[in-house]
Amino acid sequence: MCADTPEYKDTLNLPKTDFPMRAGLPKREPEWLARWEKIGIYDRLREKAEGRKPFVLHDGPPYANGNLHIGHALNKTLKDFIVRSQQMMGRDARYIPGWDCHGLPIEWKIEEQYRKKGKNKDDVNVVDFRQECRKFAEGWIDIQRKEFKRLGITGTWENPYLTMDFHAERVIAEEFMKFLMNGTLYQGSKPVMWSPVEKTALAEAEIEYHDHKSHTIWVPFEITEFYPRTYVEGTGDPTKDAALLEAHETADRARQQELLSAKVVIWTTTPWTIPSNRAVAFNRAINYGLYEVTKTPDECWASVGDLYIIADKLAAEVLQKARLEPGMYVRRSAVTDDELDTMTLAHPFRGIDNANGFWDYDVPMIDGDHVTDDAGTGFVHTAPSHGADDYECFVKRNWLDRMTHNVGEESEFLPHVPLFAGLQVFDRKGKEGKANRAVMDKLIEVGGLLARGQVKHSYPHSWRSKAPVIFRNTPQWFASVDKPVNDGQDDYGKTIRERALTSIDQLVKWTPISGRNRLYSMIEARPDWVLSRQRAWGVPLTCFTKKGALPTDDDFLLRDPAVNARIVEAFEAEGADVWYMDGAKERFLGNDYNPEDYDQVFDVLDVWFDSGSTHAFVLRDREDGAADGIADLYLEGTDQHRGWFHSSMLQACGTKGRAPYRGVLTHGFTLDEKGNKMSKSLGNTVSPEDVTKQYGADILRLWVAQSDYTADLRIGPEILKGVADSYRRLRNTMRYMLGALNGFTEADRIEAKDMPELERYVLHRLAELDHVVRKGYDAYDFQGVFQQLFNFCTVELSAFYFDIRKDALYCDGDTLRRRSARTVMDILFHRLTTWLAPILVFTMEDVWLERFPGEDSSVHLIDIPATPKDWLDTPLAEKWTKVRRARRVVTAALEIQRTDKVIGASLEAAPVVHIDDATTLKALKSVAFDDICITSGMALTADPAPAEAFRLPEIEGIGVVFEKADGEKCQRCWKILPDVGTHTHAGTCKRCDDALS
Structure with a gap:
């Protein structure tokens, strides 16, 4: 709509604004960041929020060892949406960013630097080594902080929390010593996942699964003892009963002779564990048979007359692996579970030359529910030092004295193991060592192999070195999840597991609800928590053990509050390095104990214990934490159900009796546009830095807002182009409002009750939207909030209200209609800028400052305006639904x-x-x-x-x-009306003539 003649064009109230159509975000966003820092916007928000109800989102600490990836950006942006929206809805929304600083990845980097210089870590003073790790972490914290701030994330960036701060190290040690004092800490010897490359135990959270090709072997175990259980039901006739008993005994002797000639066949994908075999497990629910070889092909390890016991369901497959086709064997009989129960086997290396009787022990048959006939032979080779199920079978029978200690920290057979000493399962680069093949060769040599092959399957790997791990029995420190916690905090249960499960069900809100089920099942089934790591960079397990005492003895662990107090005091002042300094043992034990009577533990804590303790030194101890030490929300990716959510739950349930959070929100992973996992080798990664350089951080933030974060999120060039298009449409809406509001003052404002129906209808929609936006932000439904606002801006405003009211805004004089429209525009402006500010932090600041410039002005210091209840007008809305x-x-x-x-x-x-x-x-x-x-x-x-x-x-x-x-066309408003040309001003309609007059 525009006047045909120049003199009339100048009389129109056309939109006027300097707000550019092109955002120029990559160049301009850093200017707003500098401005916010200059005016101290975060501190001003804290001052403004004093006395409000706090909202505390506790930051899960990223690891300080590399540039940010797109998953980091997603995570931190979601957190920022929440903090900003809660603040603008009237809460005191605090955000303390933090970093996880200890642990293997940093230690590994320093070791790599040493190796390049030809240095050995073990030759370096441990305190010096730890200082290098600290310096490395500090460098990456500075880099990551700048990268996070570039995304527009608000928080206490100049005062974050670090797990390597002295106070943090003090509290982590203090929290550990609560486990020491409450009776849940113990030293045990059990199989744990062990990385031969990194030479340390790993927690489940540090494991990822990749395809791996393993050797498979079928090994027959000779039966050395078998005692049939003769039972004869008497007839009452002594003569008949004696004859019956003799017949059964004869049959039993024949059966005994038959089975003593047979062998039980096991299957395993870990040949290297055969030297540590201590039992063979079966399942009473499986049907087993005795199979005789009647014919053999060439190159077969079986012989005619061999007898093998195998699960019936698997027999054909097993014998085929041994190159025996149907017709080369027969099933002679069933083998009952009672018969299996009385068998004793011989280790395949029993009596082997040059072993000095190392394997000359009995191998019992044991029953176990973990045995299946889905694959294998129906029998499980049991090495309790190298498998979780195997270990539990031995715990159940109190056979822990039969555990083996045959494999060292580099996955090498230890010197006491005959024939195989020094051979590794995996070498220092994670490649296959010589152990598997040596064991198989020896089995072939002694006639102890029925078949062999290879299988590709999912296998645990360290998520840091990407190398395969092994199960290895080592002395480790554990927190019992089922032993009663002696701390008097039993409101939610007596044990850590009970407290955690109760917390999950009664104290925590889960977004989405599937997170509840996942963590519940993990906690419900998890074993005791392995707390110790055999590394140097971390918080040590600050405890002492009595020399000569057994782990089961009451005085094995020194539990003395005075000793603990000296430790935490020193950590607060000097950091955890003090534990490794000369004279530390004497200093902490004091005059009450003879240092020669105690050993100092030098393992370091699992870093998940560090991050799991953050609730204590952040939420509890900081002034800007949480008054009750409990966060309103923890927010991380779905992998943290086994990571931070999990360890924080266990740690807090062990020290404060309940979960450290009231809410948990989880998001999915980031994928490329085709739904593939991102990988540098595939070249499909998207870095936050690249996006901000090309488009600006607001486009990345808008991508997050437009995505369903509860599932995996896709991102790539085409998706970002679509996001940028949505941004341009939204920006144009804001630009139009700025132009229409040029020169608007309070004197122009019209009360809602005096406005035309169309304006009152728009106010009704604003009232509805205000409820939707607040409810959506409270539910963390950012996609829903943005979709509603985007549709409102593009469909209801640009294509409806603005389109209709352009005529009045441009062509009316000082009419009620025009003033009402501008009043509604002003109301729209305040609501849209504050509704969208948590998402488009830079753009809404740009929009706000265009209208309200000033040194201290910022949309982020404004709350979402309250909406008058009388704006809601359902009958009017129903009428205007018909009109539309x-x-x-x-x-x-x-x-x-x-x-x-x-x-x-x-x-x-x-x-x-x-x-x-x-x-x-x-x-x-x-x-x-x-x-x-x-x-x-x-x-x-x-x-x-x-x-x-x-x-x-x-x-x-x-x-x-x-x-x-x-009629004729009005030269000013372009309407075609019969009255045009009949008024004072030539070529105008009455409305325009009045406006010109």
């Missing part, structure tokens, strides 16, 4: 005429609209429906629509007959 439906039919009819070039613009039309429904007709007649449809005229009638009338199938009862408008 009718408008759709009219505009669709006119679009056909425009496409056919019958008209150039809708103002050339004055259609006849036929309406069947009387209520709708009344509604349309009560409003300026021609203005709403942007036509110069309109006829509304209840007459039936003629056949040629335009209709929309989805909107019944409305037909439109096109007619051209009568």
